[in-house]
Amino acid sequence: NAGVMQNPRHLVRRRGQEARLRCSPMKGHSHVYWYRQLPEEGLKFMVYLQKENIIDESGMPKERFSAEFPKEGPSILRIQQVVRGDSAAYFCASSPQRGNEQYFGPGTRLTVT
Amino acid sequence: GQNIDQPTEMTATEGAIVQINCTYQTSGFNGLFWYQQHAGEAPTFLSYNVLDGLEEKGRFSSFLSRSKGYSYLLLKELQMKDSASYLCAVRDRGSQGNLIFGKGTKLSVKP
Numbered sequence: 001n002a003g004v005m006q007n008p009r010h011l012v013r014r015r016g017q018e019a020r021l022r023c024s025p026m027k028g029h030s031h032v033y034w035y036r037q038l039p040e041e042g043l044k045f046m047v048y049l050q051k052e053n054i055i056d057e058s059g060m061p062k063e064r065f066s067a068e069f070p071k072e073g074p075s076i077l078r079i080q081q082v083v084r085g086d087s088a089a090y091f092c093a094s095s096p097q098r099g100n101e102q103y104f105g106p107g108t109r110l111t112v113t
Numbered sequence: 114g115q116n117i118d119q120p121t122e123m124t125a126t127e128g129a130i131v132q133i134n135c136t137y138q139t140s141g142f143n144g145l146f147w148y149q150q151h152a153g154e155a156p157t158f159l160s161y162n163v164l165d166g167l168e169e170k171g172r173f174s175s176f177l178s179r180s181k182g183y184s185y186l187l188l189k190e191l192q193m194k195d196s197a198s199y200l201c202a203v204r205d206r207g208s209q210g211n212l213i214f215g216k217g218t219k220l221s222v223k224p
Contacts, residue, residue: 004155033211042117043156043200045211056211091155098210101146104155 002027004094004105005074012111013082021077021108025094032075033102034067037089049075055098082112115139117215119201124221125191133186133199133218141206147175147186148200150217156200159186188220196222 005024013019025032030051035043048056049069060067064082069075079086089109093102116138125131137145144163148156162168162177162184174187186199198219202212 031210035214040216042214042216043202043212045213048211059211095210101158101161102212103158104148106155 004029004092004103006090006092006105006108008108009106010109010111012113014113015083016081019079019082019086019110021079021090021092021110022074023077023092023094023105024074025092026096026103029094029096029103031095031098031100032069033093033095034075034077035091035093037091037107039088043091046077079110082110084112086110087112115203115205115213117201117203117213119199119215119218121216122219122221124223125188127191127193127222127224129191130187130189131191131220133188133201133220135184135186135201135215137182137184137201137203137213137215139203139205139213142179142203143206144204145175145177145184146202146204146212147173147184148202150198150200152197159199191222193222193224196220 007022032049034046037043045059047060047067064080066078089107091107092105095102119135147159150156160175167176172189177184198217200217201215
């Protein structure tokens with residue numbers, strides 16, 4: 001049973017470009033969470049999605065960030081017009097139901113130059 | 114407000130026992146989680162407490178006191194591979210399921 005998969009593992013973007021981060025949840029999991037981890041900081045919740053629905057986006061910056069989890073395919077976290085402060089590790093987690101323990105993917109390390 | 118506190122760093126000796134404390138202040142409570150995270154890797158689930166008391170799982174145990182807003186993770190028979198960051202996370206009762214994480218405790222196990 002494959003775990004949570006994220007790609008790419010490393011992503012380098014210049015300021016102003018777009019970054020697309022992908023997350024495929026564990027088989028049988030329909031709940032996806034995105035977290036951001038800055039150096040020496042804890043994981044910060046960004047957004048919680050179920051298939052085709054955004055359930056909670058209270059942790060998402062109001063501008064430039066968006067997320068989706070379509071009926072088919074992976075969940076996508078999209079960052080438009082990236083800035084240096086967006087450099088971080090972005091982790092995706094999935095769970096079979098709301099409230100169950102969350103299983104994390106390996107993360108995408110975004111570097112903005 | 115929401116606040117999760119845990120020590121920044123700890124050092125222990127191989128074969129020993131170490132206790133990592135976590136205190137929390139949240140507007141509600143619906144479970145406390147411990148995760149292990151090796152440098153550059155994903156957090157991996159260790160334990161879950163929602164009721165007061167001790168949960169034991171092999172070399173790892175986790176304790177919760179809801180009235181005190183306090184938990185600890187106990188690691189026995191330490192091994193070098195236990196060197197990692199240990200993350201305490203709380204699910205607020207009002208949350209949709211997302212977790213509020215502390216900054217993590219970096220544990221170094223020395224021979």
